[in-house]
Amino acid sequence: DAMVIQNPRYQVTQFGKPVTLSCSQTLNHNVMYWYQQKSSQAPKLLFHYYDKDFNNEADTPDNFQSRRPNTSFCFLDIRSPGLGDAAMYLCATSRDGPRGRTNTEAFFGQGTRLTVV
């Protein structure tokens, strides 16, 4: 059974039209991540939640926002998608380890492939 579920798998949106991607988890992990991955590139961390605490990467555009209403769900909002935002968006979860210095491995959803037209 899928433990990290992303919806939809494929999303087509118009240039400038807001879009929301969703992620849910059944692992009860305290950390949730959103990554953006473009073709042949590494997954790039956009932001992550440690419990309810939101942590934005310095180079994540303001166009990207996130919400985590509870432990299980996390949303990625793209306020005005541009052509350059077309990518695979990956949600992942992990459990922060003891001493605050380690992580367990990250579990990924299947991703949402976003196309901007």
Next chain:
Amino acid sequence: RKEVEQDPGPFNVPEGATVAFNCTYSNSASQSFFWYRQDCRKEPKLLMSVYSSGNEDGRFTAQLNRASQYISLLIRDSKLSDSATYLCVVNKPGGYNKLIFGAGTRLAVHP
């Protein structure tokens, strides 16, 4: 300097070959290390965690060298199904931990 660096490859090897990938990381305080496998247009999946003493899982062996800040992955007796991109992942400790990915090394195993 990138936080996690890998040789992008591709590594083209025949079936049965042994191939090794290295990955270097910049943060000496990192404590968690992983190798992930990613197939084309799919999500990354955990291949193995990397432990201080080194660890083996079947044909795969992972090593950690803290002094030189690199981890390695050795694949013995390569199979066609091993063709994929192998991603090195390292945690970045701080106020909040986060996992940082390398760009990946592409492996192509041919008959």
